[in-house]
Amino acid sequence: MIDEELKAILACPACKGDLIFEETRIICPACRKAYPIRDGIPVMLISEAEPWSPDR
Amino acid sequence: MSDHRDTWSSGDTYEPYVGRWSRLVARDFLGWLSAPDDLRWLDVGCGTGALTETIVSRCSPDAVVGVDRSEEYLAYARARVTDPRVSFRAGDAQALPVKDSEHDAVVSGLVLNFVPDQARAVREMKRALSAGGTAAAYVWDYAGEMQLMRRFWDAAVALDPGALELDEGRRFPLARPAPLVELFEGAGLQDVRVLAIDVPTVFKDFDDYWSPFLGGQAPAPGYCMSLSEERRAALRERVRSTLPIQADGSIRLIARAWAVRGVAE
Numbered sequence: 001m002i003d004e005e006l007k008a009i010l011a012c013p014a015c016k017g018d019l020i021f022e023e024t025r026i027i028c029p030a031c032r033k034a035y036p037i038r039d040g041i042p043v044m045l046i047s048e049a050e051p052w053s054p055d056r
Numbered sequence: 057m058s059d060h061r062d063t064w065s066s067g068d069t070y071e072p073y074v075g076r077w078s079r080l081v082a083r084d085f086l087g088w089l090s091a092p093d094d095l096r097w098l099d100v101g102c103g104t105g106a107l108t109e110t111i112v113s114r115c116s117p118d119a120v121v122g123v124d125r126s127e128e129y130l131a132y133a134r135a136r137v138t139d140p141r142v143s144f145r146a147g148d149a150q151a152l153p154v155k156d157s158e159h160d161a162v163v164s165g166l167v168l169n170f171v172p173d174q175a176r177a178v179r180e181m182k183r184a185l186s187a188g189g190t191a192a193a194y195v196w197d198y199a200g201e202m203q204l205m206r207r208f209w210d211a212a213v214a215l216d217p218g219a220l221e222l223d224e225g226r227r228f229p230l231a232r233p234a235p236l237v238e239l240f241e242g243a244g245l246q247d248v249r250v251l252a253i254d255v256p257t258v259f260k261d262f263d264d265y266w267s268p269f270l271g272g273q274a275p276a277p278g279y280c281m282s283l284s285e286e287r288r289a290a291l292r293e294r295v296r297s298t299l300p301i302q303a304d305g306s307i308r309l310i311a312r313a314w315a316v317r318g319v320a321e
Contacts (some may be wrong), residue, residue, distance in 0.1 A: 008158075014151065041144055
């Protein structure tokens with residue numbers, strides 16, 4: 001869905017850190033936020049991110 | 057800065073209002089940049105994809121990333137621009153979701169004036185640039201020669217002094233050469249230059265001019281559709297009386313955009 005080259009340049013809009021790519025969301029482990037992917041488009045808006053925890 | 061009437065969602069109503077003219081500006085803007093082939097481009101506030109599409113058709117890019125706040129616009133852009141080198145994501149110009157220094161050209165068309173913190177947005181553009189890369193943007197000359205909007209607001213304010221605070225010529229002081237240069241230099245960009253880009257906006261008749269204002273999209277149509285039918289009709293006739301309507305019914309105006317560019321060291 002998101003190719004490797006694009007993954008390499010995509011960053012968390014809040015901390016500009018590296019991201020973890022899942023099928024339906026993109027996670028910033030540093031900010032503990034999960035950004036949704038809707039209709040194939042990563043929604044990299046801080047206001048749209050869900051809290052994320054590494055525990056599960 | 058922003059207003060509840062600044063609605064941005066439907067690409068189908070944006071296109072006849074501004075999209076069809078913005079494509080002409082995009083072409084001249086890219087001609088001015090005369091960028092080499094194979095660059096990595098970032099289009100900040102890509103909207104319906106007019107500038108992204110023009111980059112693809114004219115600049116032989118390595119890749120183009122389009123970022124916009126509106127998922128509705130992005131869906132429209134993605135349906136239109138299917139080149140595999142292009143990808144879109146939702147994001148804020150003030151907090152771009154890209155790593156530092158990964159793009160050779162960072163551009164923004166007809167957006168900067170709408171961004172609440174413009175200095176921050178240009179700093180973000182610069183952050184995304186590789187050394188020697190170019191940041192560039194253009195905005196309509198709302199207060200001057202963006203005539204299709206200027207005629208509208210001048211007529212609106214003549215009938216309704218309350219429209220003055222919505223007049224984009226007044227709301228967007230950024231959209232002049234000196235403030236644009238100051239903005240780019242303030243972000244640390246070098247060799248900052250400005251260009252006026254004038255494109256012809258030719259309407260086949262008054263309806264062709266007026267009907268996009270009934271789409272409710274963007275500030276002027278938003279204001280137009282907030283009026284009662286009676287007041288809207290009065291505005292329509294006022295605008296009509298000020299337009300240079302040719303014998304064949306056509307209306308020939310120009311639209312000016314101010315373009316600005318700078319280089320990251």
